[in-house]
Amino acid sequence: MSTIRTRAVAGAAAALSLSLVLSACGGGDGSDSAAKTTKGDVKLEFWSWTDGIEAQVGVWNKAHPETQVKFVNAAGDTVYQKLRAAVTSGNAPCLSKMDGMNLANFAADGLLTDISEVAAPYKSRYTAPAWNAVSPGGATYGIPTGSSPLFTAYRADLFQKYGIKAPKTWQDLIDAGKAVQKKDKGVKIYNMAGEDPSTLVDLSWEAGAQWYKLAGDHWEIGFTSPEALKAGDVVQQLVDNDLASNASYADPGVFKTWDLGHTIAMTTSTWQLPIYDTNFPKSKGEWQLADSPAFDPAKPQTSSNFDVTAVLKGCKYPDRAAQFAAWLSSSKESLTALTDPKSKSGLFPAVKDVSPYVDKIIPAEMFNGKSDSAQVITTAASRVGDQWQYGPNYAAMYSEMQKQWGQVMKKEITVKEMLTHLQDWVLADLKSKGVKAVAAG
Template sequence: MSKSRIRPRVLVPLAAAASLSLLLTACSDDSGSEASSTTKGDVTLEFWSWTDGIEAQTKVWNKEHPETQIKFVNAAGDTAYQKLRAAVNAGTAPCLSKMDGMNLANFAADGLLTDVSDFAAKYKDAYTVAAWNAVSPGGTTFGIPMGSSPLFTAYRADLFQKYGIQAPKTWNDLIAAGKKVQQKNKNVKIYNMAGEDPSTLVDLSWEAGAQWYRVDGDHWVVDFTSPEALKAGDIVQQLVDNDLASSASYADPGVFKTWDLGKTIAMTTSTWRLPIYDTNFPKSKGKWQLADSPVFDIAKPQTSSNFDTTGVLKGCKHPDRAAEFAAWLSSTKESLTALTDSVSKSGLFPAVKDVSPYVDKIIPTEMFNGRSDSAQVITTAASRVGEQWQYGPNYAAMYSEMQKQWGQVTKKQLTVKDMLTSLQKWTVDDLNRKGIKAVAGS
């Protein structure tokens, strides 16, 4: 499979657009004519978010931009996306809302967002390619990146020394280290994989260079069984088969104990989690160290990341102003300096190309032993996020289906390869049922 990144824009003729509803819906809704013009005069835009620190920044914006006032609504809660969908369908949706990458793709496929490609283009160069992919499923841009969560490793340096292992440079190194630890103490695991959370497989697939979804002309290619995807699946299978991973549930408040008490001695982690560890690892504070995430190819190292975005909802009458505010919020030094300060409690890590001004602020110094350059590890992770990954139009639904099967994988009732094969068929069938043309890739 090609590891080149998806084209920045997929142009689809009208005859083909009917089968690629992801591109059709947002470009043909009632906001189409409004989206083609530039707003004149003073306007107020409603913005839903649930990130600490964001409301304070909207107030800063409002003082400096009287022509575009932002009405902030705290939409925190487990039903935020359901409420957002209901608001769009009722015609009462905000102009802007925070959403993660997979939900942005899902909302776009369902025709609930506005195509802001023309207005957003001038802001593109501030962000990483991977971040821009997250707001441009299928090549059409529906929002602006808000933040990223590049993956790296945290490990118990004291226990690694005790068991005679080093921070793994590759995933095969992690497997070998896990086996060595098991020989010395069968009660200690090298990693954790919760039965409800298949994110390990997602991360490894991304890092291996897999493309579960990609656009090819007028259709989607769904490829869960490519050589890259199966390479990632093999590492997960080895973790399962050799009992190298603990199974602490992330839904259990006591999950932190598996690391704090040294029962699990390493994890892949990201920026937003660092403050959480600082307050939940009382016994092991100062014993941890950061390192690059294990990779599949040392010559071409890459990692993965989740992305937060600011989506522009269907019916937004001023998409040009919406894009302008969203870009100011997540790319200007003024806003990012405040949001990345630990005082803001936002946990936001920038999705911009240059993260160096903001890294030091997010590192809880008492948490780590200081024997490695934590800032450099995080900066490197941000620069290594694979550019090939794309969220497809039913990614959120696919992820829910994967969660159902993942528990069987961790219990050795289903192999990873069989799950990937099943997911590929399920995803292709689901897309075609929804009128979105899709074919299997392998």
């Protein structure tokens, strides 16, 4: 199961205007306020929907009387629409939780504050891919919060039964799937839901593709690059050979396909482990972790989602906002609490050294103990490819891809046809918005 989802440039002297790169009408609040040091006591509003965060805001407030943070639980499917409306009306919070693609989208639409200067002192705490997620096009609009590096979970008992080993490459996974099919047509090696194209995102990232790449004053769009097509070919083989189940992540019974042994492997991440511990009662203790399959075993890399804390347009105290956000996601005090399963946050740090936080997130009874689960997770965190960028219309592109993905799963179109369509669609959409973009060479 891929991570479940229902799922720009600052300084005219250094580069072209942000508005040329992100959007025709401007890409954020680049005012001098972002570089000022705030004096005196201030109050910040912070929207989030992560369990455990509110308690940490309380811890911060007790220790920092000069910067008081008001927590607002913004849970709900319409949170991004509410944030947009709040910015437009001038009532936006200073800070809000987001994912990487929505941060890029908000930046492109001029709804965030460029905090490049005040955020710079915190950059060294985080991994390069995590910083990329808050810096679409170069300018920084927030602070990384958490990561979701991808690795493999598989039914060790059934792998042994079918005489297959944990796949080291994606071709290994395909070959293993074919071997299983020869012995039992009812068992699949993988799952790809009809509503969730995240498998292709992950594979493209791992293959070294760059769907979006900033190049000077324009974006290069690479949905049909050799790396992207290599990733697409793996998906196509899974589809053509009927190697994947199609359990929907919207179905409450989705976990049964793995728990009952109908699907015997998945790519997954840290925040999902406690979910499996609860929802895999029959197979508990039969699972094992392994590195995510690689395209090039000599240079293995994986992918990750990133949660971020964005600084919205109109924030009067961006330096204090950045200070709080960095404390929340990089201080030992905060991370020790948030990575504790008791917090129910599901947070896995985006910092460079994750070793202090790995052991306790691994459900003790979930895995058979024959592999080093902590090492697998630590390795995954270090292998996230740093080439991936979220472009200015990534969120809209993802919605378009979802429409096409269902057709791919039904064998109505090929993955290559979908990627070709997305290439044309993204270029046309960016052109319509006045954003300079060309097909990658």
